Amino acid sequence: MGLLQTLGLRKQSSTTDNLSLIPPWKRYQFAPFDGMTDVVEKAYKKNATVFACMWILQSMFPEPELWSWEREDRISYKPIQGHAVRKLFSKPNQDMSEVEFLQFVITYAPLGGNVYIWKQRDKARRVKNLWPFHDGHITPIRSANTREGFVAYYVLNDGSNEQTNPWGLERVDLLPGVAIPKSEIIHWKWMIDPLNPERGMGALEASAGDVLLANELRDYIYTFLKNDAKPPIVVTMAEGDEFTPAKAKRLKEQWLESTGGANRGTPSFLEFGMVVKELSSSLRDMQFGDLGDRPDASICMGFHINPVVVGALVGLKNSTYSNFEEANKALALQTMVPLWRSFESELQQGLSGEIGFSEEESLRFDRSQVTALQESEKEKEERIGSGFDRGGVTRAEYRRSLGLEVSEADDVYKENLASIWVPRGVVRQNDPDLLDAEEDRQSGEDEEGKGKKETKSASQSREIGNVLMAIRNGLIGKMRDELKEYSSRLAGEVVQRLLASGKGKRGKKELSADDLILESDVIALSILVKRFYVSVLELSWDTWNISLGVELAFDLTDPLVTEILGMAGERVKDITEETMGQLQEALQYGSEQGWSIEQLAAGDPEAGIPGIQDLIEESYKNRSKNIARTELGMAQNTAAINRYSDAGVSKVLILDDGFPRSDENCVWIDGQTRSLEWTKEDHPDEGPSGIKNPLQHPGCVRCFAPKFDEE
Secondary structure, three states: OOHHHHOOOOOOOHHHOOOOOOOOOOOOOEOOEOHHHHHHHHHHOOOHHHHHHHHHHHHHOOOOOEEEEEEOOOOOEEEOOOOHHHHHHHOOEOOEOHHHHHHHHHHHHHHHOEEEEEEEEOOOOOEEEEEEEOOOOEEEEEOOOOOOOOEEEEEEOOOOOOEEOOOOOOOOOOOOEEEEOHHHEEEEEOEEOOOOOOOEEOOOOOOHHHHHHHHHHHHHHHHHHHHOOOOOEEEEOOOOOOOOHHHHHHHHHHHHHHHOHHHOOOOOOOOOOOEEEEOOOOOOOOOOHHHHOHHHHHHHHHHOOOHHHHOOHHHHHHOOOOOHHHHHHHHHHHHHHHHHHHHHHHHHHHHOOOOOOOOOOEEEEOHHHOHHHOOOHHHHHHHHHHHHHOOOOEHHHHHHHOOOOOOHHHOOEOOOOOOOOOOOOOOOOOOHHHHHHHHHHHHOOOHHHHHHHHOHHHHHHHHHHHHHHHHHHHHHHHHHHHHHHHHHHHHHHHHHHHHHOOOOHHHHOOOOHHHHOOHHHHHHHHHHHHHHHHHHHHHHHHHHHHHHOOOOOOOOOOHHHHHHHHHHHHHHHHHHHHHHHHHHHHHHHHHHHOOOHHHHHHEEHHHOEEOHHHHHHHHHHHHHHHHHHHHHHHHHHHHHHHHHHHOOOOEEEEEOOOOOOOOHHHHHHOOOEEEOHHHHOOEOOOOOOOEOOOOOOOOOOOEEEEEOOOO
8 A cells, every 4th residue: 555545545656755956946035145055055064153153063962862751750751662753863873873864854954944754654654764854855834723723834956847736735835845744743933033933034034134144244354365366565766866777676685685584673774865664464453352252152052052162262261160071061051952942842842643653652862971060070979978878878879979899788777876767746755665676777677668679569560551551552653644635535435425425315215323324434443443553552462471480472363363353343333332322323313303314414503503514523522532531442452361360360459540530430440459350350349349350341441451479
């Protein structure tokens, strides 16, 4: 199946599978630069300050890796190992590494103001590659209303003079090239342009004149030195003195002999009436004062980089930093961190809902890898040493931070023997019971300590469950969108069937939902659901393998997989029956009101009665996310129970209560341990009003993780 067929388009075109990278830079005017070519040629390649700023950005921006993170608590996040985002960014496309990809991004954005990242998909419509484009390649088309947002769609200049529209968009532009929908582009702006909200402004927008001024100053001095053919001094003969070439040559030789070589600086004597004048300027005369520093300062301001980091003379003369390390740290905090945060946000927006990318996860740079943001060894030693003195870290942690050997005897805290832990409300005194309790606490034998040991296994199980839930969440948005596309397509076909039925048939046979929603529609929905069943099983398979300590390859012919896919028919039947029920009610109402076929199709908007097309679209639109949650949860949980049973797992940890207004039974069961057999049937006598399995209700987020006993 071709890519366009996968996208639901009628015609195939290789344009959406491979986009040309050959068009010229010039697509947008960067006054006073004449397009992107001018920016590159006159600024990036010709101006040393711009070049230095770009080198700093290209060196620092790719330093941290991009990861997908899950929230541990209110302020802490943990990177998700084995997540699709690391696989994607470790090799964004066949020609770029992660570092090179980010270098392209941080080059295109400040120079043109925008970087456009195209999401290249595989046959299953998963994002397989990311390609960066610049302002010379792509033009955003401003939308006409807020319903579409600031951008209606994008146009890629593919080097041809023809308009291409493989996605079937409603084009309103006259530009040649390929029209690309917003869903296929991640658009990151360097700065916001208030007058053109559909595009961004570059770092040189305000300092373009300073770039050209700096170039002119340099070119002027260079040209002056290269082309200065004027003699440094001129000797004017005395009035009435005869001037001949021979005499001029003799006087010149005498001048060089008396003032050149070892005689430099000695006095010279002229004949009466001769006058000596300086004709050309010296380099001292050509000093421009502050004028020479101002362009560098303005350029650095545009990049938000302190001139001292660039090495510009104006920065070195006016630096307020005590050392270069301090300036680098300020650059990381004031410039790079905001850039990372901005880029993270656009990636989160652009990839959320794609297969493997959950809305509940966060795409973030691992800033612990940024050298400039890390503590110096001295700062680290002082901080951990202070923590050790106050009893906050163990001696083992302190010694390990210093690179010293650690033994079991070092797993102790430093505490003042005169201090003890006193329960709230108890007067501190020399109480034997309190001393015994303190001794137990320090030896790790108190009840709280035992409880922590007992939760170790639960913590490991919860981590496995969180990974499984993240996999499921990463598919929900994509399945929801495809269900909406399916409902929109189905609604249009149902209306066509309704209109084709003709008014005459109403007298002979009452229309029913079975006449409008056909078996082929049910099969199409079944195929959609099966495809996502396969996705959630395939993505969960390795997690089960690792947690169970087995190596079992995922295979569509595996009996477990075929069993899960066999569920789809009955599940889809239930989904369709609800829609058909609503459709049948609408047909019955129309019949009772004596409506024509056209009235049934249009409905009565003033009375709040939807037409057939709106009814079907809204039916799925309101349920699409719940359907996605339910079906992915049913498939994953059913498969998990079977995988655990085959591996000999006897207990499971139940994770539930995943969103506000959860069912009271979900809140009650969350975090509890049950036998594997318990998961295979309902338990009406448990919980506030009875527990159902494998899901409590449609849209339930319940997940089962294997529970292992402590050794």
